[in-house]
Amino acid sequence: MSAGRRRSHLWKGVVDPSQETVFDGTCGSGILLTTAFRRMLGHAQAARGEPLNVVERIALLKSRIFGSDVSEPACRVSAFSLYLSLLEELVPRDLVELTSAPNVKLPELLGSNLIAGKPGDFFAATNPFAGRAKFSVLLSNPPWSEPDDLRAAGEAPLGYEAWAKREGRALVRRQIAAAYAQRAVDSVTANGRLVLILPASLLLAPTSQPFLVDWLSRVRPERLINFGDMRRQLFAAADHGCVVIVARPRDPQARPVVPVSEVFDYWVPKVDVSLAFGRLTLHTSDRARVQTQELIQDNAVLRYRTWGTEADVRLVRRLLREGTIEELAEQRGWAIGKGFNRTRHNSPKLSPFAQATVSPRPCDSAPMASVARLRAENFSQGDRYRCLVRFAGRRSIPRSARAVSRWHLCGTGSPVGFRR
Numbered sequence: 001m002s003a004g005r006r007r008s009h010l011w012k013g014v015v016d017p018s019q020e021t022v023f024d025g026t027c028g029s030g031i032l033l034t035t036a037f038r039r040m041l042g043h044a045q046a047a048r049g050e051p052l053n054v055v056e057r058i059a060l061l062k063s064r065i066f067g068s069d070v071s072e073p074a075c076r077v078s079a080f081s082l083y084l085s086l087l088e089e090l091v092p093r094d095l096v097e098l099t100s101a102p103n104v105k106l107p108e109l110l111g112s113n114l115i116a117g118k119p120g121d122f123f124a125a126t127n128p129f130a131g132r133a134k135f136s137v138l139l140s141n142p143p144w145s146e147p148d149d150l151r152a153a154g155e156a157p158l159g160y161e162a163w164a165k166r167e168g169r170a171l172v173r174r175q176i177a178a179a180y181a182q183r184a185v186d187s188v189t190a191n192g193r194l195v196l197i198l199p200a201s202l203l204l205a206p207t208s209q210p211f212l213v214d215w216l217s218r219v220r221p222e223r224l225i226n227f228g229d230m231r232r233q234l235f236a237a238a239d240h241g242c243v244v245i246v247a248r249p250r251d252p253q254a255r256p257v258v259p260v261s262e263v264f265d266y267w268v269p270k271v272d273v274s275l276a277f278g279r280l281t282l283h284t285s286d287r288a289r290v291q292t293q294e295l296i297q298d299n300a301v302l303r304y305r306t307w308g309t310e311a312d313v314r315l316v317r318r319l320l321r322e323g324t325i326e327e328l329a330e331q332r333g334w335a336i337g338k339g340f341n342r343t344r345h346n347s348p349k350l351s352p353f354a355q356a357t358v359s360p361r362p363c364d365s366a367p368m369a370s371v372a373r374l375r376a377e378n379f380s381q382g383d384r385y386r387c388l389v390r391f392a393g394r395r396s397i398p399r400s401a402r403a404v405s406r407w408h409l410c411g412t413g414s415p416v417g418f419r420r
């Protein structure tokens with residue numbers, strides 16, 4: 001799959017892109033709007049068999065492309081990028097018209113198609129585009145941020161939190177992208193579609209379940225592409241992976257809300273040598289059909305299917321019948337604490353206790369010289385640890401994982417400690 005093919009997947013099922021109205025509520029420098037406009041232009045010109053003249057291009061831009069952003073400089077860059085796309089490959093006759101005809105000018109975009117500043121806030125009641133069910137496509141890469149949970153008592157909620165509270169919409173971890181995805185649903189027409197670039201954790205983290213339960217009752221996912229494996233290839237310093245989700249609003253009158261037969265595509269492309277040739281290979285084993293109801297019940301299915309096959313999912317389910325690590329710890333009177341990390345330098349260290357008590361397991365290639373304590377509220381400085389193990393998972397992974405009983409578990413997730 002080349003970059004071009006990746007983009008065309010986002011337009012899959014759209015018969016004529018030039019008939020769509022596209023809105024990006026956090027348009028920034030306008031890369032997504034510019035790409036959408038180019039696509040519309042290309043389609044309209046191919047259908048006609050000749051280039052659109054400048055007046056037609058202006059009409060297409062003015063009637064089809066809309067954006068907003070709190071940052072005015074960002075909106076100015078968006079406008080500039082759209083002008084460049086408008087002027088691309090114009091013929092000399094058009095240029096003469098632009099420079100000499102008094103009624104042919106580059107169109108005003110700021111303040112009409114692009115809304116900046118306070119009314120450009122996606123959560124503001126004064127935003128003329130957001131939440132008004134006007135557009136056929138909402139295409140966005142919203143901001144991702146989870147402000148520190150420890151909010152001072154009495155501190156006012158942030159704008160998006162106040163909006164979510166008023167509307168009764170579920171957010172998780174104070175993530176602004178969750179609020180964006182919620183309001184996005186209200187911004188498209190009944191047949192519209194959402195194309196959102198979201199932090200992978202918003203779909204995959206266990207703590208995201210309340211958001212998913214609420215959001216999936218309002219949208220029908222069509223395709224979810226998890227780019228987590230290539231986050232460093234996309235952005236060298238990326239801490240978080242991203243997913244692209246294509247979804248449509250549900251009919252609020254339809255019952256049952258989510259039919260059991262509903263499934264969506266879940267694709268998890270992996271980094272391999274084809275990237276060096278500008279292509280992204282999607283192997284058959286990295287494509288799954290996931291039942292929406294299953295995701296609503298437990299998003300573990302997305303984590304299992306990130307690396308596992310259908311057979312692996314069945315194996316995990318079978319093992320889960322014997323209980324979970326959490327249950328095992330409970331039976332034996334152990335406390336479990338998660339959030340140890342040896343590289344988070346700004347966190348309080350457990351050392352020197354950690355050095356004395358945390359012994360590296362055979363599978364650890366690097367010894368844990370010091371261990372930072374994040375939010376392991378079950379633990380305190382003087383505790384002795386039975387072990388520290390690292391796995392990318394959660395307490396509810398099967399207890400019968402052979403490695404647990406032998407304390408040989410290892411993996412790439414943040415360490416989990418057991419205290420007796």
Ligand SMILES: C[S@@+](CC[C@H](N)C(=O)[O-])C[C@H]1O[C@@H](n2cnc3c(N)ncnc32)[C@H](O)[C@@H]1O
Nearest residue numbers: 026027028029030031069070071121122141143
């Ligand atoms: C990840 S960037 C978007 C990047 C964009 N697709 C581009 O091409 O540059 C996020 C953008 O969201 C904007 N933003 C943050 N909070 C916002 C809000 N509440 N309403 C509208 N825009 C917001 C920021 O100014 C920033 O430009």
